[in-house]
Amino acid sequence: xxxxxxxxxxxxxxxxxxxxxxxxxxxxxxxxxxxxxxxxxxxxxxxxxxxxxxxxxxxxxxxxxxxxxxxxxxxxxxxxxxxxxxxxxxxxxxxxxxxxxxxxxxxxxxxxxxxxxxxxxxxxxxxxxxxxxxxxxxxxxxxxxxxxxxxxxxxxxxxxxxxxxxxxxxxxxxxxxxxxxxxxxxxxxxxxxxxxxxxxxxxxxxxxxxxxxxxxxxxxxxxxxxxxxxxxxxxxxxxxxxxxxxxxxxxxxxxxxxxxxxxxxxxxxxxxxxxxxxxxxxxxxxxxxxxxxxxxxxxxxxxxxxxxxxxxxxxxxxxxxxxxxxxxxxxxxxxxxxxxxxxxxxxxxxxxxxxxxxxxxxxxxxxxxxxxxxxxxxxxxxxxxxxxxxxxxxxxxxxxxxxxxxxxxxxxxxxxxxxxxxxxxxxxxxxxxxxxxxxxxxxxxxxxxxxxxxxxxxxxxxxxxxxxxxxxxxxxxxxxxxxxxxxxxxxxxxxxxxxxxxxxxxxxxxxxxxxxxxxxxxxxxxxxxxxxxxxxxxxxxxxxxxxxxxxxxxxxxxxxxxxxxxxxxxxxxxxxxxxxxxxxxxxxxxxxxxxxxxxxxxxxxxxxxxxxxxxxxxxxxxxxxxxxxxxxxxxxxxxxxxxxxxxxxxxxxxxxxxxxxxxxxxxxxxxxxxxxxxxxxxxxxxxxxxxxxxxxxxxxxxxxxxxxxxxxxxxxxxxxxxxxxxxxxxxxxxxxxxxxxxxxxxxxxxxxxxxxxxxxxxxxxxxxxxxxxxxxxxxxxxxxxxxxxxxxxxxxxxxxxxxxxxxxxxxxxxxxxxxxxxxxxxxxxxxxxxxxxxxxxxxxxxxxxxxxxxxxxxxxxxxxxxxxxxxxxxxxxxxxxxxxxxx
Ligand code: ATP
Numbered sequence: 001x002x003x004x005x006x007x008x009x010x011x012x013x014x015x016x017x018x019x020x021x022x023x024x025x026x027x028x029x030x031x032x033x034x035x036x037x038x039x040x041x042x043x044x045x046x047x048x049x050x051x052x053x054x055x056x057x058x059x060x061x062x063x064x065x066x067x068x069x070x071x072x073x074x075x076x077x078x079x080x081x082x083x084x085x086x087x088x089x090x091x092x093x094x095x096x097x098x099x100x101x102x103x104x105x106x107x108x109x110x111x112x113x114x115x116x117x118x119x120x121x122x123x124x125x126x127x128x129x130x131x132x133x134x135x136x137x138x139x140x141x142x143x144x145x146x147x148x149x150x151x152x153x154x155x156x157x158x159x160x161x162x163x164x165x166x167x168x169x170x171x172x173x174x175x176x177x178x179x180x181x182x183x184x185x186x187x188x189x190x191x192x193x194x195x196x197x198x199x200x201x202x203x204x205x206x207x208x209x210x211x212x213x214x215x216x217x218x219x220x221x222x223x224x225x226x227x228x229x230x231x232x233x234x235x236x237x238x239x240x241x242x243x244x245x246x247x248x249x250x251x252x253x254x255x256x257x258x259x260x261x262x263x264x265x266x267x268x269x270x271x272x273x274x275x276x277x278x279x280x281x282x283x284x285x286x287x288x289x290x291x292x293x294x295x296x297x298x299x300x301x302x303x304x305x306x307x308x309x310x311x312x313x314x315x316x317x318x319x320x321x322x323x324x325x326x327x328x329x330x331x332x333x334x335x336x337x338x339x340x341x342x343x344x345x346x347x348x349x350x351x352x353x354x355x356x357x358x359x360x361x362x363x364x365x366x367x368x369x370x371x372x373x374x375x376x377x378x379x380x381x382x383x384x385x386x387x388x389x390x391x392x393x394x395x396x397x398x399x400x401x402x403x404x405x406x407x408x409x410x411x412x413x414x415x416x417x418x419x420x421x422x423x424x425x426x427x428x429x430x431x432x433x434x435x436x437x438x439x440x441x442x443x444x445x446x447x448x449x450x451x452x453x454x455x456x457x458x459x460x461x462x463x464x465x466x467x468x469x470x471x472x473x474x475x476x477x478x479x480x481x482x483x484x485x486x487x488x489x490x491x492x493x494x495x496x497x498x499x500x501x502x503x504x505x506x507x508x509x510x511x512x513x514x515x516x517x518x519x520x521x522x523x524x525x526x527x528x529x530x531x532x533x534x535x536x537x538x539x540x541x542x543x544x545x546x547x548x549x550x551x552x553x554x555x556x557x558x559x560x561x562x563x564x565x566x567x568x569x570x571x572x573x574x575x576x577x578x579x580x581x582x583x584x585x586x587x588x589x590x591x592x593x594x595x596x597x598x599x600x601x602x603x604x605x606x607x608x609x610x611x612x613x614x615x616x617x618x619x620x621x622x623x624x625x626x627x628x629x630x631x632x633x634x635x636x637x638x639x640x641x642x643x644x645x646x647x648x649x650x651x652x653x654x655x656x657x658x659x660x661x662x663x664x665x666x667x668x669x670x671x672x673x674x675x676x677x678x679x680x681x682x683x684x685x686x687x688x689x690x691x692x693x694x695x696x697x698x699x700x701x702x703x704x705x706x707x708x709x710x711x712x713x714x715x716x717x718x719x720x721x722x723x724x725x726x727x728x729x730x731x732x733x734x735x736x737x738x739x740x741x742x743x744x745x746x747x748x749x750x751x752x753x754x755x756x757x758x759x760x761x762x763x764x765x766x767x768x769x770x771x772x773x774x775x776x777x778x779x780x781x782x783x784x785x786x787x788x789x790x791x792x793x794x795x796x797x798x799x800x801x802x803x804x805x806x807x808x809x810x811x812x813x814x815x816x817x818x819x820x821x822x823x824x825x826x827x828x829x830x831x832x833x834x835x836x837x838x839x840x841x842x843x844x845x846x847x848x849x850x851x852x853x854x855x856x857x858x859x860x861x862x863x864x865x866x867x868x869x870x871x872x873x874x875x876x877x878x879x880x881x882x883x884x885x886x887x
Contacts, residue, residue, distance in 0.1 A: 001146075001173060002173055003148060003171070006146050006148070006202060007202075010129060010130040010202060010203075010204065011130060012130035012131075012132070012202060014132055014148055014202060016114065016116070016117040017113065017114030017115045017116065017117065017131065017132045018115055018128070018130050018131055018132075019115070019116055020115050020116055022130075023115060023126075023128050023130075023131065026128035026129060026130060027126060027128050029128075030128055030129060030206055030207070030209075031206075031207060032125045032126070032207060033124060033125050033126065033127045033128070033142065033143055033206035033207045034125050034207055035207065035208065035212065035213055036207075036208060043090075043094070046090060046093060046094065047086065047087075047090045050085075050086035050087075050089040050090050050093075051082070051086055056082060056274060058270050058273075059078065059082065059270045059271060059273075059274050060079065060082060062266060062267050062270050063075045063078045063079055063082075063267075073851065073852050077717050077852045077853070078271070078716065078717055078720060081717070081720045081721065081724055082274075082720075084724060085723075085724055085728075088724075088728050093286070109123075109124045109140055109142065109652050109655075110122065110123055110124065111123075111124045111127060111133055111135075111139075111142035112133060112134045112135065113127060113131050113132065113133055114131070114132040114133075114134070114200075115131070119134065119396075124142035124143070127142050127143050127203055127206055128203065128206060129143075129203050129204060129205065129206060130202065130203060131143075131202070131203040132148070132200060132201070132202050132203075133145055133200065133201055133202075133203060134149075134198070134199070134200040135188070135194050135198065135199060135200070135201075136194060136197075136198035136199075137194050137195060137196050137197060137198065137429065137431070137630075137631055137651070138193075138194060138629075138630055138631040138650075138651020138652060138653050138654065139193070139194045139651060139652050139653075140191060140192070140193050140194075140652040140653065140656070141155070141188045141189060141190055141191065141192050141193075141194070141201075142190065142203075143190050143203045143204075143205060143206045143210060144187065144188075144189050144190050144203070144204055144205035144206075144209075144210040144211060144212075145187070145188050145201030145202055145203050145204065146186060146187060146201055146202050146204055147169050147170065147171050147185075147186045147187065147188055147199055147200070147201045148171055148200050148201055148202055149171060149199050149200040149201075150169050150170050150171055150197065150199040151197050151198050151199060151427050151429065152196055152197030152198075152427065152428065152429060153168070153169040153170075153188075153194065153196070153197040153198060153199035154166040154167065154168050154169065154194070154195050154196040154197055155167055155169055155188055155192050155193065155194055155195065156192060156193045156194075156195045157181070157182065157189060157192045159191050159192060159193075159212070160181055160189055160191070160192060160211055160212065160215070161181055161182045163182060166195040166196065167182070167185070168185065169185055169186065169187075169188060169199060170185050170186060171186055172185070172186060173186065174186060181211055187201075188201050189210065189211045189212060190205075190206075190210040190211065190212040190213070191210075191212045193631070193652070193653055194631075195631055196429070196431075197429055198429065227289065227306055227307040227309065227310045228307060228310060228751070229285065229310055229681070229684065229755070230282065230285055230286070232754065232755055233281060233282060233285060233688075233755065234282070236755055237278070237281065237282070240277065240278060240692075241277050244272075244273055244276040244277050244695070244699065245273060247276075247699045247703060248269045248270075248272045248273045248276065248699070249269070250703060250706075251265075251268070251269055251272060251699070251702045251703050251706050252265045252266060252268070252269035254703070254706035254707060255268070255269075255706045255712070258706060258709045260711075260712065264712070265712075267716045268702070268712055268714075268715070268716050268719070270716075271716035271717070271719040271720050272698065272699065272702055272716075272719055274720065274723065275695070275698055275719045275720060275722065275723035275727075276695040276698055276699050277695075278691045278692065278695060278727075281688070281691060284687060284691075284731055284732060284735060285684055287732065287735060288680060288683055288684050288687070288735035288736075289306055289309050289680060289684075290306075291735060291736065292309060292676055292677075292679065292680035292683075293306070293309060295676055296309075296672075296673050296676050299669060299672040299673070299676065300647075300662060300663040300664045300666065300669045300672075301660055301661070301662060301663070301669050301670070301672065301673040301676075302647070302660065302661040302663060303659065303660055303673075304655075304658060304659055304660065304661060305659040307659075308642055308659035308660055308677075309676075309677050309680055309681075310677065310680075310681055310751075311623060311641050311642050311659070311677070311751065312625075312642055312660070312673055312674050312676070312677025312678070313674065313677040313678040313680070313681045313748065313749055314623040314641070314748050314749050314750065314751040315549055315623050315624070315625045315641070315642055315674055315677075315748060316548060316549055316550065316622045316623050316624075316748045317549065317550045317551075317552060317617050317622045317623070317624045317625065318544065318549060318550070318551050318552065318624075318625045318627075318667075318670055318671075318674075319552045319554050319610070319613060319614070319617070319624060319625065319626045319627065319640075320551060320552065320553060320554065320627050320667050320670070321554060321555065321627045321628065321629065321646075322553050322554070322555035322557055322562060322565060323496070323531060323555065323556075323557065324399075324629075324646065324648075324649055324665045325627055325646065325662075325665055325666065325667045326533060326534065326537050326553060326565065326569060326571075326667050327531040327532060327533050327534060327565060328531060328532050328533070328534050329399045329531060329649070329665070330349060330350070330399060330531065330532070331399045331400055331402060331403035331496065331529040331530070331531050332347065332348075332349060332350070332403055332406070332529055332530055333345060333403045333404065333406070333407035333527045333528065333529045334346075334495065334528060334529065334530050335490055335493070335495060335527075335528040336356075336371060336374065336375075336407075336525065336526065336527050336528070337486045337490065337525050337526040337528070338368075338370040338371055338374055338467065338524055338525025338526070339370055339466070339467060339468040339469055339470075339525065340468065340482065340486075341358065341368075341371075342358075342486070342489075343356050343357060343358050343363065343368070343371060344356070344357045344358075344360075345357070345407060345410055347406070347410060349393060350386060350393035350394065350395055350402060350403075350406050351393050351406075352386060352393070352406050352409035352410055353410065354410040355410070356368075356371070356410070356411065365411055365412070369470050370467050370470060370524055370525060371411075371525070372411065373467075373524055374500045374524045374525045374527065375407055375408040375411045375413060376408060376413055376418065377451045377453065377500045377502065377524065378404035378405070378407060378408050378453065378498075378500065378527060379404065379405055379408035379409075379413050379415055379418055380418060380419075380422060380424070380439060380441060380451055381437055381438070381439045381451045381452070381453045381500075382401045382404055382405055383397050383398065383401060384396065384397030384398055384399075384401035384402040384404075384405050385397055385405075386402065386405055386406065386409070393406075398430070399531075400496065400498065400529070403527075403529045404453070404498065404527060407527060421443060421444060422441040422442065422443055422449075423441060423442045424439050424440070424441055425440050425441065425442050425448070426439070426440040426511050427439045427440070428514040428517065428518070430454075431632075432556050432606060432607055432630060432632065433606040433607065433608065433632065434454070434458075434514065434518075435454050435455035435458045435556060436452055436453065436454030436455070436458060436459065436462075436514075436518055437452070437453055437454060438450060438451065438452040438453075438514060438517055438518055439451050440505070440511065440517070442507075446507060447504060447507075448504065448505050448506070448507050448509070449502055449503070449504050449505070450502060450503050450504075450505055450517055450518075450521070451500075451501075451502050452500070452501045452502065452517075452518055452521055453498050453499065453500050453501075454498065454499060455497075455498070455499070455556075455558065455604070456483075456487045456497050456498070456499035456526055456558070457484075457487065457558065457604070459499040459500075459501050459521065459523065460475075460480065460483055460484070460487075460499065460523060462501065462518050462519050462520075462521050463475060463501050463520075463521045463522060463523040464520045464521070464522075465521075465522040465523070466479055466483065466522060466523040466524075467522055467523065467524045467525070472522055475523070483523065486526060487499075487526065487558070488560055490526060490528035491528075491558045491559075491560035491561040491564070492560050492564060493528070493564070494530070494531075494561055494564035494565050494568065495528035495529060495530060495561060496528070496529050496530075496531050496557055496558075496561055497526050497527070497528045497529075497558060497561070498526065498527050498529075499523060499525070499526050500523070500524045500525060500526075500527070501521030501522060501523045501524060502521060502522055502524065503520060503521050503522055505517075533565055533568050533569050534666060534667065534668065536666070536668040537569050537666075537667050537668055538568070538569050538570055539668075540667055540668040540670075540671040541569055541570050541571055541667075542570060543671055543744055544671055544674075545570075546744060546745055547674070547675075547678075547744040547745065547746065547747070547748070548746070548747035548748050549674065549748060550597075550600075551571050551600075551667075552571070552599065552600055552601070552602070552613075553565070553566050553569075553571050553572075553600065553601045553602070554602045554605055554609075554610060554613065554627075555601075555602070555603055555604075555605065556604065556605060556606070557603060557604070558603065558604065559578060559580050559601075559603035559604055561603075562578070562601050562603040562604075563578055563601060563603070566578075566600060566601045571600050571601065572600050572601055573600070575598070576598060576599065576600035576601075577595065577598045577599045577600065577601075578599070578600070578601040578602075578603060579595075579599050579601070579602050579603075580602075580603050580604050580605075581602070581603070581604040581605040581606055581609055582604070584602065584605060584609045584612060584613075585609070587612075589612055589615045589616050589619065590619075592612060592613070592616040593616045593619050593620060596613070596616040596617055596620060597620060606632070607628070607630055607632030607633045607636070608632060610626060610628065610633060610635075610636035611635050611636040611639055613626075613636070614626050614636050614639050614640045615639065618639075618641070623641045623642070623748065623751060624640045624641050624642070625640060625641065625642040625643075625644055625660075625670060625674075626639075626640035626642070626643060626644065627644040627645070627646065627662075627667075627670070628643070628644070628645060628646075628650075628654050628657075628658075629645065629646040629649045629650040629651060629654050630651055630654060631651055631653045631654070633654050633657075634653050634654055634656075634657040635657075637654055637657040637658050638657040641751075642659050642660055643657055643658040643659050643660070644658055644659070644660045644661075644662060644670060645657070645658035645660070645661050645662070646661075646662055646665040647661045647662050647663040647664065647665060648663075648664070648665045649665055650665075660673060674744075675739065675743060675744050678739065678743050678744070678746075678749070679737075679738075679739035679743055681749065682737075682739065682740065682743065682815070683734060683735050683736070683737050684735070685755075685760055686734045686735075686737060686812045686813060687731040687732075687734040687735055687812070688755060688760070688764075689760055689763055689764055689767075689812050690730070690731060690734060690805075690808065690809050690812040691727060691731055692764045692768065693763065693764045693767040693768040693771065693805075693808060693812075694726055694727070694768070694771065694805045694808070695768070696764060696765065696767075696768025696769065696771070696772065697767075697768045697769075697770075697771030697772045697775065697801065697804065697805065697873075698719065698722065698723075698772075698801065699772070700768065700769060700771075700772025700773070700776075701713055701714070701771075701772045701775040701776050701779070701797065701801060702714065702719075703772075704772060704773070704776050705776060705779065708776075710779070710780070710783065711783070711790055711793075712794070713775065713776065713779040713793070713794060713797040714794060714797055714798055714801070715794060715853075715854045717852065717853055717854065718794065718798045718853060718854065718855075721798075721839075721840075721843060721853060722798065722801055722802055722805075724839075725802060725836045725839045725840060726802060726805045726806065726809075726836060729832035729835060729836065730805075730806065730809045730829060730832045730833055730836060732828075732832070733826060733828035733829040733831070733832045733833075734809065734812060734813070734826075734829065736826065736828050736829075737813055737826050737829070738825065738826065740813075740814060740815065740820075740821060741821070758815070766873075767808055767811070767873050767874070770804075770872060770873030770876065771801070771804045771805060771808065771873050774800060774804055774869040774870060774872050774873060775797050775800045775801040775804060775869075776797075777869055778796050778797055778799075778800035778865065778866055778869050778870075779793050779794070779796060779797035779800075780793075781796075781865065782796040782797070782862070789856075791854055791855065791856050792856050792858070794854060794855075795844055795854075795855045795856050795858055796858060796862055796865075796866060798840070798844075798855065799840060799844065799858065799862075799863075799866050800866045800869055800870050802836070802837070802840045803837070803840075803866060803867060803870035804869070804870035804871075804872075804873055804874075806833050806836055806837060806870075807870055807871055807873075807874045808873055808874050809829065809833060810823040810824075810829070810833075810874070811874045811878065813825070813826065813829070817878045818874055818875070818878050819878050843855055844856075844857060844858065845857055
C-alpha cells in the first residue's frame with residue numbers, strides 16, 4: 001500500500017492526524033492500547049489470605065474447642081480480635097498493592113501523537129488505530145505502525161524476532177507477498193526500540209491486536225519487587241517464628257509443671273505465639289516503603305524498582321550528567337566567533353529578539369557575511385521548534401538547537417523562507433558519540449552542500465580549511481592554534497560551544513555514511529551559549545558531601561566549560577582531578593580504579609565511557625548512582641546500583657533501564673530521594689525495633705512468671721488485645737516518622753549491614769527484657785497485696801505491659817535516645833498512642849467489656865506505680881545516654 005491507500009484504509013489524515021473526538025470514539029470502539037495482564041488477586045481472596053497463617057489457624061481451632069467447652073465469651077472475643085487483626089492486615093496489604101500499582105501507572109510510557117493538527121504527548125494506552133505517531137532514537141514504539149516517514153530510522157526488534165541487530169526502516173511499499181515480521185521494513189512494532197534516526201508512522205493495531213499482543217502471554221514480566229531487607233526479614237521471620245514457638249512451648253510446659261491446667265496453658269500459649277510472631281512485619285515494611293515512594297513522587301522522583309529505595313540510602317557516589325541535571329538546560333547564545341572576530345548578542349531566554357555587537361557597538365549584520373552564513377547554517381541543521389505560549393517562548397526539541405534557532409531568528413532568518421531556498425536531501429542525526437550532526441542541502445541552482453555542526457574540537461579535527469575574511473584558507477598550525485584559543489576563550493566563560501563547517505559536493509556524489517561525509521570540511525566559526533547552573537544544585541552538592549556522598553560530573557561538553565561549571569557548583573576542588581574521554585578510552589577499568597576516587601569531572605566523554613566509570617567506582621566498593629538519558633546510556637544505568645533516568649529529556653530506553661526517574665531532570669531531586677531513602681530505612685528499623693522489643697517483653701513476662709511458679713500474669717484474650725493495640729497503629733505511625741535532623745550528616749549505610757546492625761539487636765533485647773521485668777514486677781506487687789484477687793493483678797500487669805510499650809515507642813524514634821528529639825513531633829504517633837491507651841482503658845473501665853477481658857477497674861494510685869514502672873525500660877537507658885553525653 002502506498003501513503004494514500006494507507007490513509008484511506010485507516011480513514012485518517014496523515015498530515016493532521018485524527019481529531020480528538022474521533023480518537024475518543026475509536027478508544028471506545030477498540031479499547032485501551034494495553035496488553036492484558038494476568039489474573040489479579042480478588043479482594044475477598046486477599047482478606048481470607050490473612051487467616052492462612054499457621055498459628056492463627058491453631059488459635060482459631062483452639063478457640064473453637066474452648067467454645068465447645070462452654071467458654072463462649074472468650075471464644076467469640078478471640079475470634080473478633082483475630083478478625084479485626086485480619087482486617088487491619090487486609091488494609092495494609094491493599095494499600096501496599098495499590099501504591100505499587102500506582103507506581104506502575106506513573107512510569108507508563110508516553111508517546112508523541114498528532115491530533116487536531118498539532119503534536120502532543122499522551123499516555124501510550126490512549127493511542128488508537130489511525131493515530132499518527134512520531135518517534136526518535138531511544139523511543140519505544142507505542143503500537144504497531146506503518147512507517148510514513150524515515151530519517152535514517154533504525155529499529156531494534158529483538159523483543160519480537162530475537163535478532164539484536166537493528167533493522168533499517170523505510171516508507172516504501174513491500175515487494176514480498178508474505179513477509180515475516182523481520183522483513184516488514186515499512187512497519188514498526190509495539191515494544192520495539194528506535195536505536196537511530198527518527199520517523200513517523202500511522203497506527204494500524206493496538207493492544208492485543210499487535211504483534212506483541214500475540215505473544216503477550218510469554219512476556220509477563222517478572223520485575224523484582226522484593227527488596228534486600230524484605231528478603232532478610234523473610235529469613236529472620238522464620239527464625240523468629242521458631243524462637244517464639246520454642247519459648248511459648250517452654251511457657252506451656254513450665255506452666256503445666258507448675259500445676260496449671262493443660263487446656264488453659266495451651267490457649268495462653270497459642271495466644272502468646274500469635275502475639276509474639278510479628279506476622280504483620282512484611283506488610284508494614286511494604287507500606288512504609290510504598291508510602292516513602294509516594295513522598296518521593298511529591299518531590300519529583302519516581303522509583304521504578306522498589307529495592308532501589310533501600311539502595312538509595314547506601315549511595316556513596318552520584319555520577320551526574322551536566323546539561324539539564326546540574327544546569328538549567330535553557331541555552332542562550334551570547335558569543336559568536338568567526339575568522340578571528342568575536343561578536344556578542346543580547347536578548348532574554350528564547351525570545352527571538354536581540355541585537356549583535358562588536359566590542360559593545362551594534363553592528364550591521366549585512367556586512368558580516370561569515371557571521372550570517374554561520375547563523376543560517378545553525379537554522380538549517382536544526383530540528384528544534386520555537387513555540388510561543390502565553391507570551392512565553394519555549395523550545396520543543398533539543399535546547400542546544402533551540403538556542404541556535406533563536407540566534408538565527410535574532411538575525412532575521414525565517415525557517416520557511418530558508419527551506420524554500422535550500423532543500424534538505426539527507427540527514428545524519430546528532431549522536432553523543434560522534435558529537436556532530438550533518439544535513440546535506442540542495443540550493444535552487446542544484447548545488448549540494450554538506451552542513452555540519454558539532455563539538456568544536458571534533459569539528460576542527462574534521463576540517464581542512466577555514467573561512468577567514470570571507471575567503472577559504474587551508475588550516476595551518478598557527479590557524480589551528482588560533483581556533484583552539486578561541487574555543488578555550490569561550491569555554492572558560494562556562495559557555496557551551498558549537499562549531500559550524502561546510503563543503504560543496506557534486507550532485508553525483510553517492511552518500512554512503514557519515515564518516516565519508518563529515519570530513520574535509522571548511523570551518524566557519526563558533527557559537528557559544530550560556531547554560532546557567534540550577535540555583536539549588538550548589539546547596540544539594542554540599543549536603544551530599546556532608547552525607548558522605550561524592551558528586552561527580554560526567555559530561556560530553558568541553559573540558560574547560562565543564563571545569564568552569566563544576567567550580568561554580570562546588571564539585572571541583574583544588575585536590576580533585578579532571579579526566580577527558582580521550583584519556584578514558586586508553587585506560588582499562590583497573591587503571592581507572594587507581595585514580596577514580598580523585599576525579600570529580602569527566603569531560604568530553606561518550607556514553608560508552610560511563611559503564612567503565614560505574615565499574616571502577618563499584619570495584620572500589622562504592623554504591624553508585626548514575627544518571628543518563630540516551631539509548632547509549634542504558635548499559636551504564638543498568639549496571640549502576642541506582643540507575644537514574646531523566647523524566648523530561650530521557651528516552652524510553654533509559655527510563656526502562658533505570659531504577660529512579662527524575663520528573664524534573666534535577667540533581668537536587670536525587671539528593672532529596674537519597675534523603676527519603678535513608679529515612680524510609682531508618683523508619684523500618686524503628687518499627688522493627690519497637691515490634692520485636694514488645695514481643696520479647698510479652699514472652700518474657702509469661703516465661704518468668706512460670707519459672708517463678710506464679711499464676712498466669714495475663715489471660716489469652718489480654719495477650720491478644722495487647723498485640724492488637726500495640727502492634728498495629730503505633731508501628732504504622734513509626735513508618736510515617738520524619739527523618740532525624742542528622743540523617744544527611746551521617747555516612748552512607750553499608751549495603752551488607754544486617755537487620756540488627758548498629759546496636760539495634762542490643763536495643764531489642766535490653767528494652768524487651770526490661771519491659772518483661774517491669775510488667776512482672778507490677779504483677780507481683782499487685783498479687784502480693786491481694787493474692788485472692790488474681791484478676792486485679794492481671795489487670796495491673798496488662799496495663800503495665802501496654803504502657804511500657806507505648807512509652808518505648810517514642811524512644812524508637814531516635815537512634816540515640818528518647819531525649820534526643822521532641823518525642824511528640826510525630827502527630828500520627830501521638831494520635832495512635834492515645835487511641836491505643838483509650839482501647840486499654842475501655843477494656844478496664846467499661847463494665848460490659850470487663851467480663852470479656854477478665855479485667856477489674858484499678859485505682860489512681862495503681863496508675864502511679866504502673867506509669868513509674870512502665871517508664872523504666874525507656875528512661876533507665878535514656879539516663880545512660882545523658883550520662884554519656886555529659887561526659
Ligand atoms: P551531558 O552534560 O548531559 O553529558 P552534553 O550535552 O554536554 O550532555 P552531549 O549531548 O553528548 O553532552 O553533547 C556533546 C557535545 O556535542 C556538546 O558539548 C556539543 O558541543 C555537541 N552537541 C550537543 N548537541 C548537539 C547538536 N544537537 N548538534 C550538534 N552538536 C551538538
